[in-house]
Amino acid sequence: MPEETATLSAIYVETLAKALVAHLLKQYCQHPGRTPVTFPPAEPFSATTLRHVMEYIQEYLDHSLTLTELADAVGMSPYHFARCFKHSTGISPHQYTLRERIECARALLLQEEPIIELATRLGFAEQSHFTRSFKQFVGMTPGAFVRQHRKPLLSRK
Numbered sequence: 001m002p003e004e005t006a007t008l009s010a011i012y013v014e015t016l017a018k019a020l021v022a023h024l025l026k027q028y029c030q031h032p033g034r035t036p037v038t039f040p041p042a043e044p045f046s047a048t049t050l051r052h053v054m055e056y057i058q059e060y061l062d063h064s065l066t067l068t069e070l071a072d073a074v075g076m077s078p079y080h081f082a083r084c085f086k087h088s089t090g091i092s093p094h095q096y097t098l099r100e101r102i103e104c105a106r107a108l109l110l111q112e113e114p115i116i117e118l119a120t121r122l123g124f125a126e127q128s129h130f131t132r133s134f135k136q137f138v139g140m141t142p143g144a145f146v147r148q149h150r151k152p153l154l155s156r157k
Contacts, residue, residue, distance in 0.1 A: 012094040014067035018079045042083035049074050050088050057097055061104060062123045065097060102137040105130070110149055115142045 045053065056073045057065065070093055071081035085093050101122045108118055119130035134142045 009094055009097070010064050010066040011070070011097060012092075014078065015082050015092060015094060018067065018082065022079060042080070042087040044088040045074075045084055053085065054096075057093075057100060061097070061101055062121055064123055067093060098133055099137060102134055105134060105142065106138065106145070109142060109146050112150070115146075118142070 044050075053070060053074055056070065067078040067082060070085075071078040074081065076084070082093060085096070089096055091099070101124070105118050105122055108121075109115070113121075115130075116127055119127040122130070124130040124133070131141055134140075134145070138145060140148070
């Protein structure tokens, strides 16, 4: 488990921390006679805001993006940003970023990009984190993906 903790993305860790703080505030900061703490409902992003966030993620896909950095890009608090992002896309900012990195990796693997270089190029902490994430999304390791998809390309020539 400590090995996995070291490879968690900054977005994921920051999202968990903000959710924990919100939960603790909501559950334990109520005084008798006061109304309970409530948070405004999450609303979806406008099309322009969502496009801006997605373009920002694409532009900095190779960086270790943080929730605060993404929220700052659209002028929101990190907690509110995470809720609105999930309401707009159906997935968390961490999952979206990870999915985009894997999609980019799939395309680059077909262009004969070395796996070890891809891991660092796409912002993964290490190759094992990249391999685990790739297998989770694609259903096979990057090596198996390359073997399965490059052979048909070679036979066409």
